[in-house]
Amino acid sequence: MKKLNCITLLFVATLLGCYQQPKETITTPLYQMYSDAWKFHAGEGVDSLWQNPDYNDAAWQTVSDLKLLKDQNVALKNGFGRYRKTVQLNEKLQTALYEQGGITLHLAKFASAEEVYFNGQLVGKTGNFPPDYTGYNDGERSYFVREETIRPDSDNVIAIKFFDGWSAGGFLVSGTAEPFSLSSASTPDKVGLTIAVADSDYIFLSPEPVKVSARIENKNAWAVEGILTVKLTTDTYDSLTTYTLPLTIKGKTTCSDNLKAFNSLPFTPGFYRYEVSFARKDSTVVYGKKSLVIGVDPEKINSPIDAQTDFKEFWDNNLQELAKVKPEYKLTLQPEYSKSDYNIYLVEMRSFGNELIRGYYAQPKKEGKHPIIVEYMGYGSLPYPPNQTWDGFAYFILSIRGQALNLPYHHYEPNWITSGLDHKDNYYYRGAFMDVIRALDFVSSRPEIAADKIGVRGGSQGGALSFVAASLDKRVKAAAPNIPFLSDYRDYFNIAPWPKSDFDAYMQAHPEVKWDDIYTLLSYFDIKNLAQWISCPLIMGFGVQDNVCPPHINFAAYNQVTSEKHWVAGAEYGHSTGAAYYDEVMQFLKDALK
Structure with a gap:
């Protein structure tokens, strides 16, 4: 197996624009707090006027940023919502605005992708909105607002x-903490750190150097001094090396490219994490911090099949029972839903164990026999109708037991993934995998x-169920x-915090159970063990930055497929593909179903 012998990190000490300059005068930022009230309207806002200062939002409802939207009985529309708020700057903030050339807008924790407008x-x-959604992000937000955008002594x-397809989204802070504020801009607010990867999909294939x-x-306007630190780890957080470089960056300039080369590293196939930061020497102030994941020869990742000796017998018997x-x-x-090119039906049917399950079927209004796409849903996804505009396919969207359309009739333990762990015959996904086959029967x-x-x-879960369908049904x-x-699972639980956290809770409640x-x-x-049975062509998409279903586990299954296959990487995507x-x-x- 050929290995990449080294990584070239292009950060050299002779950085453009890095010269000795007078130090800044450090001041404590001034904060201005505001009431918790915002105007809110569900939906995307197809017109371009809603963000303008003179837009009339009198008909919008008033919500609080101290409570989750769902706790205020506020729903989104197609995952979208919009906020508006009018603010004024006090005298101290106006003075700081002129001195610093802008202010900083703080949103605290927010979900999940958003655009922020000021006047x-x-x-x-x-992030990005659908259809190019880059994945869930609930971190704190801060945005620098330039002086020319602000009305210092008037309403702003x-x-x-925002978009959040998983929950109510928006402000996530609850209780007494104020999630929104404006502040005077500090030095870090005006220092930007970005990372670039030479390969556009962040996947390097031998002999290409990383x-x-x-x-x-x-x-x-002033120079900043700090330490540039680069930490490199495996996707399981095993440390490989750390690099540091002291820098002084002249005011109004950019240090571009070129890190000093690391020592040669024996790269093996897998995924690697970079943590890059630029901070003051005493680390009291972080000017910028970024992280990313890159991949190296992912089709050579070795995650061997660990199926038990009765694995095939187990699934043959389940199919017979179904x-x-x-x-x-x-x-x-x-x-x-049936006003366009399809008649949309709610389908009810009996599945494994005589469980009643449901789905949506899009029957084409066109005559003839049609190819069909069976779609499997993500873990905990809310129900949604199929495509309603003709594109050459019929559609069926399955809700597996206990989820989506079946959620009102849910009778499993609170977390599906840990339901029935006492025995493989009782495990939730035994029946759920058979629901996948019942959809094909329908x-x-x-x-x-x-x-x-x-x-x-x-x-996500639907991706796993697609592997299941192709593995168990020709x-x-x-x-x-x-x-x-x-x-x-063994590697999965060393890479991502969830669903390992659900299993940890189960183990605490059942101390007699062993991890083995x-x-x-x-x-x-494990779809890694099922994938060996796939004989149809397959395309797999993955987000290189995904830490929910990280790319390592995607390739653990993909690499067991022996039929025609190829993959598509979303370089900057988390739990999404775009x-x-x-x-x-x-x-x-x-092409495959013509």
Whole structure:
């Protein structure tokens, strides 16, 4: 196996713009706090006027930033919501504004992707909105607002549009802490640190050398001094090396590129974390901090199959048991979704253990036999209807037992993933995996469906279930999983905090249980072990920065697939893959199911 022998970190001491300059005068930032009241409106806001200062928001409801939206019985629309707030600057903040050339806007913890406008001007954003969603982010936000954007002695309007497909989103701070404030700008607010990766998808394939570079921009009028620190670890946080470089950066200049080369490192296939920071020598002030993950030869990652000797027998028996259950399909038209090119039906059917499960079926209004895409949903996702505009496919979106459309009838333990861990026959995903096959039974029974043209897709849990469908049922002719879950548990639990945290809680409540017992049970439900049975073409998408279903576990399953396959990396994406992957998947499915 060929290894990359070294990494070149392009940060050299002769950085452009790095010269000795007078030090700053350090002052304590001045903060101005405001009431908790905001105007709120659900939805994306298709017009471009809502963020403008003179927009009339009198009809918007008033909400508090001290409570979660869901605790105020406020719902989003298609995952979107918008805030507006009018603020004034006090005299001290006005004075600081002129001295510092701007102010800093603080949102504290916020979810999950947003754009922030000040008097109609975009002053900052975190993440991207769908269809190019880059993943969940609930960190604290601070944005520098330039002097020319601000009305010092008049009303100023802050407008925020955000997306959160998982929960109510928006301000996450609750209790007595004030999540929103304005402050005088301090030196760190005007120092920007960015990291660049030479390979556009952040995946380096031998013999390509790994190259990462940094750029520090100092927008202050004075020079800043600090230590640039780069820490390199494996994706399991094992330290490899640390590099430090003292820098002085002239005011209004940029130190661009070029870190001093690390010593040669024996890179093996896998994923690696970079932590890059620029801070004062005493570390009391951090000017900037960034982290990222890159991959090296991921198709050579070695995560061996650990299936038990009765693994195949176990799943053959489950399929036989499922076949004994009469599905008793019931279809109910959903008129509100059926106004375009499909009739949308709520489907109810019996699955493994005679469990009643549900899904949405999009039956084309066009005559003839049609290919179909069966979609499996993410863990805990809320129900949503299928595509309603004709694109050449029929659709079925399954809600597995206890989730989505079945949530009102939920009878499992609070966390599905730890429900039934006492025995593999009782484990939640035994029945859930059979629900996946029952969905294929349903679509194959429909006279308008070409049963030899079935594709599957899904993200996260849905990505894992797509692997399951293609592994256990040859009726699947094409599979398009992305950011797949439920894989390579021993490594998974050393990389990501969740779902390990749920298992930790289970172990605390059941001290008699041993971790080896848990891992043995989970091996029956590990898509890494199932993937060896896939024979159809497959495309997998993953987010290189994903720490929910990290790319290591995605490739643990992918690398066991022996059929035609390829992958698509989202370089800057977390638990998401973005619009480009979606477009490629649709073309892949059209080609595979034509």
